[in-house]
Amino acid sequence: MTDTTAQTGNGRPKGYRSTRYEGLLPFAILAIAGVALPLFDDSYIGLIATRACIYWILVAGLNLVVGFAGQIAIGWVALLTLGAYTTSVLTAGAAMPALPPYLALLIAAVAGAAFGVIVGLPALRLRTFYFAMTTLGFATIVTQVALAWKSVTGGGIGVAGPVFPSPFEPGWGFYYLCFGLAAVATWMTANIAASRFGRSLVAIRDAEVAAEASGIAKPLLLVTVFMFSGALAGIAGGLFASLQTYITPDAFTFDLSILFFIAILIGGRGSIIGPLLGTIILTVLPEFAAPLVAWSTFLYAALLLAIVLAMPGGIADLLDFKNRRPLERHREVVPRPEMLAHLLRGEGSILSLANVVLSFGGVRAIDGLDLDVRPGEVHGLIGPNGSGKTTTLNVISGYYAPQSGSVRLGDAVLPPGAARARASHRIARTFQTPRVIGGASVLDNVKIGGTIDGHGGFIEAMLTLPRHRRDETALRERALLALSAVGLESLADVRADRLQHSELRFVEIARALMLSPSILLLDEPAAGLSAEEIRRLGALIKSISRAGTSVLLVEHHADLIFDICDRVTVLNLGKVLAAGTPDEIRSHREVVSAYLGA
Amino acid sequence: MLESIVSYGLAVGAVYALIGITYNVMFTASRVFSFTAGMLGMLGGVLGALFIDQMGLPVIVGLVATLACGAVIGVVTEIVTVRPVLKSLEQHLYVLSTLAFALLVQQFTAIEWGTEARPFPRLFKIGAGFLDQQFWLPLLACAVTVIGLELLYRRTLIGRAFLAISEDNYAARALGLPEQWLRIASFMLAGMIGTLAGFSGGELLLAFFGNQSILNFYGFVPVALGGMGSNRGALIGGLALGVFQQTANFLVGGVFAAVAVFAVFIVVLLLRPEGLAGALGARRV
Numbered sequence A: 001m002t003d004t005t006a007q008t009g010n011g012r013p014k015g016y017r018s019t020r021y022e023g024l025l026p027f028a029i030l031a032i033a034g035v036a037l038p039l040f041d042d043s044y045i046g047l048i049a050t051r052a053c054i055y056w057i058l059v060a061g062l063n064l065v066v067g068f069a070g071q072i073a074i075g076w077v078a079l080l081t082l083g084a085y086t087t088s089v090l091t092a093g094a095a096m097p098a099l100p101p102y103l104a105l106l107i108a109a110v111a112g113a114a115f116g117v118i119v120g121l122p123a124l125r126l127r128t129f130y131f132a133m134t135t136l137g138f139a140t141i142v143t144q145v146a147l148a149w150k151s152v153t154g155g156g157i158g159v160a161g162p163v164f165p166s167p168f169e170p171g172w173g174f175y176y177l178c179f180g181l182a183a184v185a186t187w188m189t190a191n192i193a194a195s196r197f198g199r200s201l202v203a204i205r206d207a208e209v210a211a212e213a214s215g216i217a218k219p220l221l222l223v224t225v226f227m228f229s230g231a232l233a234g235i236a237g238g239l240f241a242s243l244q245t246y247i248t249p250d251a252f253t254f255d256l257s258i259l260f261f262i263a264i265l266i267g268g269r270g271s272i273i274g275p276l277l278g279t280i281i282l283t284v285l286p287e288f289a290a291p292l293v294a295w296s297t298f299l300y301a302a303l304l305l306a307i308v309l310a311m312p313g314g315i316a317d318l319l320d321f322k323n324r325r326p327l328e329r330h331r332e333v334v335p336r337p338e339m340l341a342h343l344l345r346g347e348g349s350i351l352s353l354a355n356v357v358l359s360f361g362g363v364r365a366i367d368g369l370d371l372d373v374r375p376g377e378v379h380g381l382i383g384p385n386g387s388g389k390t391t392t393l394n395v396i397s398g399y400y401a402p403q404s405g406s407v408r409l410g411d412a413v414l415p416p417g418a419a420r421a422r423a424s425h426r427i428a429r430t431f432q433t434p435r436v437i438g439g440a441s442v443l444d445n446v447k448i449g450g451t452i453d454g455h456g457g458f459i460e461a462m463l464t465l466p467r468h469r470r471d472e473t474a475l476r477e478r479a480l481l482a483l484s485a486v487g488l489e490s491l492a493d494v495r496a497d498r499l500q501h502s503e504l505r506f507v508e509i510a511r512a513l514m515l516s517p518s519i520l521l522l523d524e525p526a527a528g529l530s531a532e533e534i535r536r537l538g539a540l541i542k543s544i545s546r547a548g549t550s551v552l553l554v555e556h557h558a559d560l561i562f563d564i565c566d567r568v569t570v571l572n573l574g575k576v577l578a579a580g581t582p583d584e585i586r587s588h589r590e591v592v593s594a595y596l597g598a
Numbered sequence B: 001m002l003e004s005i006v007s008y009g010l011a012v013g014a015v016y017a018l019i020g021i022t023y024n025v026m027f028t029a030s031r032v033f034s035f036t037a038g039m040l041g042m043l044g045g046v047l048g049a050l051f052i053d054q055m056g057l058p059v060i061v062g063l064v065a066t067l068a069c070g071a072v073i074g075v076v077t078e079i080v081t082v083r084p085v086l087k088s089l090e091q092h093l094y095v096l097s098t099l100a101f102a103l104l105v106q107q108f109t110a111i112e113w114g115t116e117a118r119p120f121p122r123l124f125k126i127g128a129g130f131l132d133q134q135f136w137l138p139l140l141a142c143a144v145t146v147i148g149l150e151l152l153y154r155r156t157l158i159g160r161a162f163l164a165i166s167e168d169n170y171a172a173r174a175l176g177l178p179e180q181w182l183r184i185a186s187f188m189l190a191g192m193i194g195t196l197a198g199f200s201g202g203e204l205l206l207a208f209f210g211n212q213s214i215l216n217f218y219g220f221v222p223v224a225l226g227g228m229g230s231n232r233g234a235l236i237g238g239l240a241l242g243v244f245q246q247t248a249n250f251l252v253g254g255v256f257a258a259v260a261v262f263a264v265f266i267v268v269l270l271l272r273p274e275g276l277a278g279a280l281g282a283r284r285v
Helices: A002-008 A016-040 A043-068 A077-092 A101-124 A128-148 A172-193 A196-206 A208-213 A218-244 A254-267 A273-288 A290-310 A314-319 A337-343 A389-396 A419-425 A442-448 A458-462 A466-486 A501-513 A531-546 A558-564 A582-586 A589-596 B002-030 B036-054 B059-087 B093-113 B133-155 B157-167 B169-174 B179-200 B211-226 B231-252 B254-271
Strands: A351-360 A363-373 A378-382 A404-409 A427-429 A519-523 A550-554 A567-572 A575-580
Touching: A016 A043, A016 A172, A016 A273, A043 A172, A043 A196, A043 A218, A043 A254, A043 A273, A077 A101, A077 A128, A077 A218, A077 A254, A101 A128, A101 A218, A101 B254, A128 A254, A128 B093, A128 B211, A128 B254, A172 A196, A172 A218, A172 A458, A196 A208, A196 A218, A196 A442, A196 A458, A196 A466, A208 A218, A208 A419, A218 A458, A254 A273, A254 A290, A254 A314, A273 A290, A273 A314, A290 B059, A290 B093, A337 A466, A337 A531, A351 A389, A363 A378, A363 A389, A363 A550, A363 A575, A378 A389, A378 A531, A378 A558, A389 A519, A389 A550, A419 A427, A427 A501, A442 A466, A442 A501, A458 A466, A466 A501, A501 A519, A501 A531, A531 A550, A531 A558, A558 A582, A567 A582, A567 A589, A575 A582, A575 A589, A582 A589, B002 B036, B002 B059, B002 B133, B002 B157, B002 B179, B002 B211, B002 B231, B036 B059, B036 B093, B036 B179, B036 B211, B059 B093, B059 B179, B093 B211, B133 B157, B133 B179, B133 B231, B157 B169, B157 B179, B169 B179, B179 B211, B211 B231, B211 B254, B231 B254
Parallel strands: A378 A550, A378 A567, A427 A519, A519 A550
Antiparallel strands: A351 A363, A351 A404, A567 A575
16 A cells, blocks of 8 residues: 555555554643643642643753753753743842833743853763763852842842733633643644754754764754753743742752753653653652652652663653554565656766875875766775775765865865765765664654755744645655655654664665765665665666766675676775776776785 | 962862862773762762761771772762663763762762751861861872872783773773773772862861762863863863862952853863863764
8 A cells, every 4th residue: 555655656654644643642631631720729739730831841942952952951950040030030120120021031031042052052062971061060150140149139038030910810820821831832842843853853863974964954953952942941930930939049959950851861862742741740749749859859860860771762662652563574675766766856967086185194095086976877986995985985975074186066166074065965875884863763764864955944843834844745755755766665654773784774775865866975885785685776776876866886795886887996095996897897907906806 | 368269279179180080080991971970079078077077986997988988889880870871872871870870879968968068077186277287188188199090000000901991992802801890990999089089178168968069060170171081181170270269269259250160161162172182083984
């Protein structure tokens, strides 16, 4: 059934719709419970529920930073503090004329967004532990400033929180305000998570190199997410101050930061429902047992340790019934090259390297290399280990900047380095060890390859505006086409880490095809494949080139090279040893003695 | 005033330097940045006060008992938070596991010992004014540790083995070095150095559970700026940080001193993520 739908180009794998609504069920239950909660008419329950909603507004945003982008931001309480003080000080009117609370809340969101960028900026340069430390530092500094800046914040004495007027007056009215905002926050983050921005965040987390090759702009994306997350934290801070009625720096302990952070990890990275449940559990749990309150942070820490050591997937993993269904045992990847015509544009241009030199210290990895890859041909690049094959690919795809020489595509000179800009030149590649996102579905992995073809912006994705929906529809169609071209459409919904190694190689090719590449760089695609799979791979590669895409193939399987290549270049010690048709190479005396063996 | 800035600054700086060295000792053995460094410093103060003040043990017995506890906690850290995670693919998990373990110990301390800062006993009645023992004791501890580590690394076989695994883990294992035991030994050593830091600086910093996060951060600043793994960087950076902090405290007040240290830390790291003396790692494709 998938076969026929995929051929028409607009089908979806069987069961796609149903799994989609399956995922919505927990949200619906929580929404109904949240709306019906005032029926209890118990102000204590109301207080806890309001607190859970406020925490979730912050955690929802932080989830994109921690759970999706994988940045270890443990000091996020700093933003809650900032939002709380901004709202309180502006509504109190001690330092300046008092503002209405809603306007103050809005300003807190803006301040939170700005500060979120400042707190997050080091993530662009620093490694995980360093970044964790800087967020920790921010959390300490903000509290100290609040203590010291007495004229505005009231120092240790504190300041009164804002009171929202009717219909959101303290009590159930205020609860509904918080609940409504929490619902909106859930909706927006879920939209982002399901968009190309959400997938890009996960790609940055788990397959950064592949994200770069797909043209994902990490700095811009992270800054946007930090801004969004900071704005939500600012709003949460304003609501928190109102709930507390009076705030002092003591209210913003590091324990709160830990709660937010651990709620996400207990919930599971890359999930929305998991962290939502995590937040509710962590907020509610200590309330049920009074003796637990003193031990609550101890318990959070114990939970974190248990999660990290025993269940890194968190609650979301437990709820992921779909991926526990067994897969078919003896699967075969059968590519269908006839689908390529729908994917490739057939307008390749010539790739030429002229006199490229790249040395690492004293070693000349590439030593004056000239290479032309013509449209519509498969060009093999072979040579002994250390002859500079992968290094050549890395120069072309911009991971290395050569010391001299030029790389051109058609008339355009490709800037040295600048790996991320290669995707816009329609240069796609695969990697020696497949770089896929294990926790994402095969379909989502493939969609990563088409990221730069989206038109809608971050806000459009957040609100699911029409242009974004069109992007997503187009991306899904293309991804399904690419998957059926490489023969993996039946595995579209399966989590990628459940696939076999050989299947991952085809996933990478499908991802590369999403770009409609004019040049496709393949780095040992046949490694680890069976003889039959290699034969099918060869046919697929050949069809890709015949559809107009030039293919540069680095490979050790001599049979595959001589079978499908139109021309072959042999490298030795970073220099061209020989170049020509497969027949010429096969009988080239030096090549035979240096590499092929007699 | 100058004398008090220098003596107090150097003393606190020596504690920072020792915590920095604690980070380094764990890092060189396992490539793990561990949140437990500040925890060990905090425990040094609390355990010292517990053994000597509360239980009335002689000073030297109290010191030995504190260091022994540090060693045990070091070993537990390795077994519980480092070993299981090193095997897994996602190596940054150690950030979370060590953070969780450090928090567990801190919270336990807060509940059992209390959240108020308690005084640390006066150990020796030597020196007065700016030569008071609370000022020279951390410096002495720091000097002993640095010289001891240097002798260990340069002169003994086990010390060379430490260097070997930090230089090239795989090659060292191929040579037949017992990597796991060396790692345990390093964490044990780190446990002792960390608690020694808290013990020697006990009179200045008091026996207080909140010292953990302060020491975690200010112990990390010198190693991050000096380059991870460099004890020289930790020593110079730690002492400089202590004096800088005290100067700023006197001149512009505590909060701005904290903000200033933090600003310098962030700016330097953004300009040179590998630290002032470190080198960049290799490319990952």
